[in-house]
Every structure is written in C-alpha cells, then in structure tokens.
Amino acid sequence: xxxxxxxxxxAFNFALIFAFAVSGRLAGQDNKTSYPSMAPxxxxxxxxxxEITLAQSAAPESISRxxxxxxxxxxxxxxxxEGKNGFVCAVERGWMSPADxxxxxxxxxxxxxxxxxxxxxxxxxxxxxxxxxxxxxxTKAEITDGNKTAFERGELPALEPGxxxxxxxxxxxxxxxxxxxxxxxxxxTPPLDGKVWGADLPKSPVMLIPQFKxxxxxxxxxxxxxxxxxxxxxxxx
Amino acid sequence: MMNGKKFxxxxxxxxxxxxxxxxLRLTHGQDTDHRDKPRAYPExxxxxxxxxxxxxxxxxxxxxxxxALSRxxxxxxxxxxxxxxxxAGKNGFVCLVDRSWMLxxxxxxxxxxxxxxxxxxxxxxxxxxxxxxxKTTALxxxxxxxxxxxxxxxxxxxxxxxxxxxxxxxxxxxxxQQNFGPKFGNADPHLMFWFPQPDHMAWGADMPxxxxxxxxxxxxxxxxxxxxxxxxSDGTAAGANQRGGTQ
Numbered sequence: 001x002x003x004x005x006x007x008x009x010x011a012f013n014f015a016l017i018f019a020f021a022v023s024g025r026l027a028g029q030d031n032k033t034s035y036p037s038m039a040p041x042x043x044x045x046x047x048x049x050x051e052i053t054l055a056q057s058a059a060p061e062s063i064s065r066x067x068x069x070x071x072x073x074x075x076x077x078x079x080x081x082e083g084k085n086g087f088v089c090a091v092e093r094g095w096m097s098p099a100d101x102x103x104x105x106x107x108x109x110x111x112x113x114x115x116x117x118x119x120x121x122x123x124x125x126x127x128x129x130x131x132x133x134x135x136x137x138x139t140k141a142e143i144t145d146g147n148k149t150a151f152e153r154g155e156l157p158a159l160e161p162g163x164x165x166x167x168x169x170x171x172x173x174x175x176x177x178x179x180x181x182x183x184x185x186x187x188x189t190p191p192l193d194g195k196v197w198g199a200d201l202p203k204s205p206v207m208l209i210p211q212f213k214x215x216x217x218x219x220x221x222x223x224x225x226x227x228x229x230x231x232x233x234x235x236x237x
Numbered sequence: 238m239m240n241g242k243k244f245x246x247x248x249x250x251x252x253x254x255x256x257x258x259x260x261l262r263l264t265h266g267q268d269t270d271h272r273d274k275p276r277a278y279p280e281x282x283x284x285x286x287x288x289x290x291x292x293x294x295x296x297x298x299x300x301x302x303x304x305a306l307s308r309x310x311x312x313x314x315x316x317x318x319x320x321x322x323x324x325a326g327k328n329g330f331v332c333l334v335d336r337s338w339m340l341x342x343x344x345x346x347x348x349x350x351x352x353x354x355x356x357x358x359x360x361x362x363x364x365x366x367x368x369x370x371x372k373t374t375a376l377x378x379x380x381x382x383x384x385x386x387x388x389x390x391x392x393x394x395x396x397x398x399x400x401x402x403x404x405x406x407x408x409x410x411x412x413x414q415q416n417f418g419p420k421f422g423n424a425d426p427h428l429m430f431w432f433p434q435p436d437h438m439a440w441g442a443d444m445p446x447x448x449x450x451x452x453x454x455x456x457x458x459x460x461x462x463x464x465x466x467x468x469x470s471d472g473t474a475a476g477a478n479q480r481g482g483t484q
Contacts, residue, residue: 060444060445061446085439087439087441158436185449190404194361197359198409201303201306202303203468204305205428205467214386223428223464227448235465
C-alpha cells in the first residue's frame with residue numbers, strides 16, 4: 001500500500017535542517033547548496049502582484065479572498081490588500097526557520113501562509129520581528145536572540161488559544177529537497193511534550209516542528225492534509 | 238469534494254446543535270461494509286445490540302490511532318454498567334469505542350446500535366473530555382431518554398461537575414472500521430481538537446475546500462474542530478472521494 005511512502009518520522013528529526021521544517025517528509029535528498037549568509041535582498045523579493053497571488057494560495061479561496069494580504073518590501077511587510085475576515089496571508093521567507101536550519105538564508109524559500117485571527121494577532125508579530133532583523137542585516141544567531149529578547153521584554157504578544165495557519169499552496173517552495181512542498185495546517189501551542197499529541201510516531205499525521213526553538217515558547221504542530229488549497233489532491237508523504 | 242462540501246454545509250445548518258462525531262461532511266457515495274439501511278431509532282435498542290466481543294472491541298478501539306500510539310494506550314471496553322479498563326496503558330492516551338449516544342442529541346442515529354466510533358483521546362482529553370463520555374454512557378445505560386440525557390448533561394456542565402476541555406485536548410479517529418451509520422459510513426480519517434466554547438475562534442472551518450470542520454456542541458459548551466487527514470491509522474490512503482484523501 002502507500003504506507004511505505006510514509007517517511008519514518010524518526011527520520012524527520014532532520015527537520016531541523018529545513019526552513020519550515022517539513023523537508024523531512026519530503027524524502028531524503030541531501031542539500032546540495034549551502035546558504036551560509038543572506039543573499040542580496042533582491043533575491044528575496046517578488047513582483048507585487050505575484051506575491052499577492054502566492055500569499056492567497058496558502059488557503060482555500062473561500063478563506064483567502066477576504067483575508068488581509070501582505071507583501072515583502074525592502075523595509076518589511078506591507079499591507080497590499082485590506083481584508084475583512086481576520087485572516088492574514090503572507091509569503092514567509094527562509095528566516096522564519098530555526099536558526100540551525102541550513103536553508104535559513106535560502107533565497108528561493110517561499111512559504112505562503114494564512115494566519116487565522118488568533119495567529120495573526122499573536123504569531124504574525126514574530127514574522128514581522130524576524131523580518132525586520134533580517135532586512136537589517138542581522139545574523140541567524142542575532143535574529144534568534146533578538147526574537148527571544150523581544151518576547152522576554154513583552155514586545156511580542158503572548159500566544160493566543162486556537163492560533164493556527166494554513167499552508168496549502170501548491171506553489172510553495174519550502175525546501176530544496178524533493179518536491180519542495182507539503183500541504184499542511186499548523187497549530188501553535190504553548191510548549192507541550194510532543195507525545196501529548198502523538199506527534200512524530202510512525203504513521204501519525206502529526207509532527208512537532210522546532211520553528212521557534214530557542215526563540216520563543218511556542219510549539220508548532222503540523223498536520224499534512226491531502227489536498228492543496230485549490231482542492232486538488234496533494235501527494236501523500 | 239462537492240459532496241463533502243455539501244455535507245458540511247447541510248450538516249451545519251440542519252444540526253444547529255451539532256456534535257463532534259456526525260458532521261464529517263463526507264461523501265455519501267462511498268461504499269463500505271459498515272452501512273446499514275436507513276431506519277429510525279426512536280429509542281434505545283436492547284443493550285446487547287450495543288455490546289461487542291471483548292477482544293473485538295479492544296482491537297477496534299486501538300484502530301482509532303496508529304499502532305505506534307495505541308499499543309501503549311489504555312483501552313476501555315463497554316460493559317453492562319459502563320466502560321471498563323481492559324488494558325492499562327502507559328502513554329496517557331485512552332482508546333475506546335464510542336456508541337451512538339455520543340452523537341448529537343438530535344441526530345437520527347442517536348440510538349442506532351450499529352454505530353461504532355473508535356477514538357483515542359490524548360492525555361488532556363482523557364482528563365477533560367472522557368468524563369463526558371462516561372457521564373453520557375451512564376445515562377444511556379440507565380435507560381434515560383434523550384431529553385433526560387440532554388438535561389442531565391446541561392446541568393452537569395452548569396454545575397461544573399463536568400470539566401471543560403484542557404488546553405491541547407485532541408483525539409484521533411482514524412479507524413477504517415469506524416461506522417457513523419448509514420449516512421456517512423466510515424466517513425474519513427480525522428483528528429479532532431476540543432476547546433471551551435467561549436474560546437470559539439475562526440479556523441476557516443466549513444468553508445469550501447477547507448480541510449477543517451467545526452462542530453458546536455449542545456448542551457456541552459465545547460467547540461470542536463475536525464481535521465481530515467489523508468490516511469487511515471494503518472497507513473493506507475483514504476479514498477479519493479474523501480476530503481482528506483488523495484489519489
């Protein structure tokens with residue numbers, strides 16, 4: 001059956017290598033390119049309309065059409081579309097990875113994401129903060145430390161209950177590995193033992209990823225779903 | 238997909254009270270071995286019809302989650318006086334087979350004795366949601382009517398005799414053998430997340446193409462989100478006509 005297509009989640013521990021930490025599910029190709037430092041800014045930027053479209057593709061159109069849409073400018077994210085349903089869609093870049101992710105500075109990374117209202121209020125500010133630091137030329141370590149310090153100083157909000165996001169874009173580029181992509185939802189919780197959700201066990205659809213490791217007390221669980229945001233089937237991992 | 242969406246919308250509208258298990262807005266065209274012909278169940282059937290062979294029930298309960306999880310879970314089986322521990326676990330999860338009375342109180346399958354809903358509740362849910370299962374089951378086994386059960390559950394929450402969901406409460410319902418009754422058959426594999434109802438938040442649920450359903454309990458002050466996933470607990474793919482499924 002298809003079960004042999006499941007990558008053992010033990011192998012997923014190498015998710016630390018990956019930007020949005022899903023590459024472990026994307027099969028075992030070695031990274032062939034290293035990204036030791038930030039590339040020229042231009043490589044991270046996109047054409048505005050294309051970025052809007054890509055951001056909106058993170059969630060089903062029924063959700064993203066009424067969402068606020070952000071685009072990355074030279075000085076941070078800017079509001080391109082004012083929404084009305086409380087969701088906020090953006091395209092995250094590699095610096096939203098854990099600091100020890102080798103693709104942290106990969107300029108090809110494009111992570112379309114739609115935050116639900118609690119996440120827009122309590123998780124999206126982390127995206128703003130990290131992006132601000134990246135664009136200011138900070139190192140990976142400085143970004144992680146800056147994130148941590150900002151949280152400890154109360155400059156970042158506490159996580160709200162029910163914070164989650166959609167990452168179901170067929171056009172995402174989450175890693176250089178394999179198919180580059182995985183249709184999934186993300187759930188943000190206070191620190192939990194991953195075992196509490198049965199995460200990372202063989203055949204479990206739940207994965208605990210270290211996105212905010214060392215920076216902020218937020219656990220991120222992801223649940224792959226079988227479809228892209230346009231309703232077409234997504235590959236099974 | 239269309240059937241799934243239709244179900245989600247219709248289910249939500251029709252069952253304003255909606256409860257967790259029924260509203261999986263799944264296709265009604267799938268063929269399963271679990272479908273029985275539509276019929277009315279105005280009252281509880283003889284108790285024996287709800288009971289199972291003990292070993293069969295243990296295996297069914299475990300099938301709710303991947304074996305790596307359920308093999309170390311506590312397993313409950315339904316006896317004549319309520320759920321009993323058949324296997325003592327060690328990972329904090331509790332697996333059991335819900336019966337029809339865990340459906341919404343206005344569900345036409347509420348007393349359908351063929352309904353079998355294997356579920357593995359995680360530790361926070363085992364502490365905060367399982368008591369609801371025990372209470373509801375006790376009322377059913379005591380011969381209470383739906384109305385009496387509804388009132389008792391409402392009172393129990395009002396008087397804080399039943400807890401609200403703890404943070405992180407969730408469960409697995411990924412058994413290929415689950416049976417929701419004639420309308421939805423074995424539905425699809427899914428996870429469910431429980432929150433206190435005042436925390437009801439927007440998850441983009443019940444929107445076209447969304448993999449998320451929301452169910453509002455009544456009288457339970459609980460909001461439930463169900464996330465369809467692509468595989469059954471044994472790792473096999475869910476059907477292409479199921480929301481979480483792929484090719």
